[in-house]
Amino acid sequence: MNLQEAASAWKADAAQFEQLGAILPGVKSYVPDEFKHDFGLAMDAQPTLVTDPNSAVPAFLTTMIDPQVFKVLFSPNNAAVIFGENRKGTWLDETAMFPVVEHTGEVSSYGDFNENGRAGANTNWxxxxxxxxxxxxxxxxxxxxRAGLSKINWVSEIDVAAATVLNKFSNLTYFFGVAGLQNYGLLNDPNLSAALTPATKTAGGVKWINAGAIVATANEIYADIQAIFLQLVTQTGGLVDQNTKMVLAMSPGSSVALTATNSFNVNVSDLLKKNFPNLRIETAVQYGVTSxxxxxxxxxxxxxxxIAESVEGQDTGYCAFNEKMxxxxxxxxxxxxxxxxxxxxxGAVIRMPMAIASMVGV
Incomplete structure (x- = not known):
């Protein structure tokens, strides 16, 4: 078939192609025989590549970086929430003295010429x-x-990291102080009274939670908290009562036990709210067991x-720093x-250790 015959054949078939949806206005003819050549290539075999095989485009061209940068989260710094926080002195101060005054005295029987009895004060530093x-x-x-290429403000992130690491360490000292110094924390001040031991539970042992399950009853958990409150009342000589502003501090895990419910459909939190109207519950991971x-x-x-927040108008204590940043x-x-x-x-400056009672092993 020559070129003229190939063109005529295409004109005869073009209308049929258009009806089928194949509209090819640029095509004028089929390929005539004179245009065909045999190059002697076998079409059933792929020729050997000179270059290395690849997967088309470089992978980075099909990689998207999410513009929303997520931050790794840390446990909250709750020492200051539990105990309050104050600035004392500056970074020039090596030692701080916290004066304590105790009133002393005695009386005697009255007589017109008697001069007995004495009032005085004793100070400690x-x-x-x-x-x-x-x-x-x-x-x-x-x-x-290089960080800017990934849309990360590197200077800002370093600034946040510096503030975070300083605050984390401050929070740690508020709980445990600094070894080798007269610097103590809320959990290890040597003037604190010895921690109580929980009562033995019906399920065995003394824990509130064991192996991920609440094993103590609501009444048993509440009784342990009552024992701590009784210790607090005893230590303060009655200066603390049920209406005193107090903080019940524990680990986040232990706080789950406060959801335990008794046979009257009343849980531990309900009992605490009813009997201690000014009590607030705070949590910190430092109260949990070491793991x-x-x-x-x-x-x-x-x-x-x-912790009684204050006694007779005096703060029980506070977390203290001399320089925040x-x-x-x-x-x-x-x-x-x-x-x-x-x-x-x-560290934590505890002015009145008698206003704190504790229990370990719940």
């Missing part, structure tokens, strides 16, 4: 030592620009504290930047 700690912010010029997932816990077991000059290197950040802590 308990001390605490501060601890300064620091961290460094460092980043390079190329490091910043691989909770290295900041208490080795002896799950811990519970009942002090930034030092930015030091510019040849192609990098660094800056020191400093903070300081006195």
């Amino acid at each position: 308990p001390q605490r030592q501060s601890y300064l700690f620091q961290t460094m912010k460092e980043y390079g010029d190329r490091e910043l620009e 691989a997932s909770n290295p900041q816990g208490v080795a002896a077991g799950n811990f519970v504290q009942l 002090r930034t030092h000059p930015i030091v510019r290197g040849s192609s990098s930047v660094k800056q020191k950040i400093t903070a300081g802590t006195w």
Whole structure:
């Protein structure tokens, strides 16, 4: 079939192709025989590649980076929530004295010429030592620009990291102080009374929760909290009563036990609200037992504290710092930047240890 015959054949078939939806206005003819050539290639075999085989385009061209950056979460810093927080002194102060005055005296029988009896005062000066700690912010010029390629504000993230690590350490000292100094925490101040032991439970043992399940009854859990309150009343000589503002502090896990319900469909939280109207419940992981997932816990077991916020108008105590965050000059290197950040802590300053009672092993 020559070129003229091939063109005529296409004209005859074009209308049929258009009815079937194949509209090819640029086609004028079938390929005539004279245009066909046999190059002697076998069509059933793929020729060997000269280049390395690939999967089309580079993978990064089909990779999307989500613009929403998620932050890794940490346990909350709850020491200041539980016990309050105050600034005492500055970073220049090594030692703080907290004066205590005790009124003394005696009376005697009256007589016109008697001069017996005496009123006086006794003073003590308990001390605490501060601890300064620091961290460094460092980043390079190329490091910043590389982070910018992924839409991450690297300087801002480093700033947040510095603030986070300082606050985390401060929170830790508020619970455990600093070893080797007169710097103690809410859980290990040597002036605190010995922790009580929970009562033995019907299910066996003394724990509220065991192997992930609440094993103590609501009444047993409430009775343990009553025992802590009784200890608090005894220690304070009646200065604390049911209407006193108090904090019941425990681990998040132990707080689940407060949902235990008795046969009258009343749970532990209900009983606490009814009998202690000014009680608030706070949690912190540091009250939990030490474990691989909770290295900041208490080795002896799950811990519970009942804290009277104030007695006779005087605060029981507070978490104290001398510097929350002090930034030092930015030091510019040849192609990098660094800056020191400093903070300081006195630990937890407990002015009235008698206003705190505790229990361990729940």
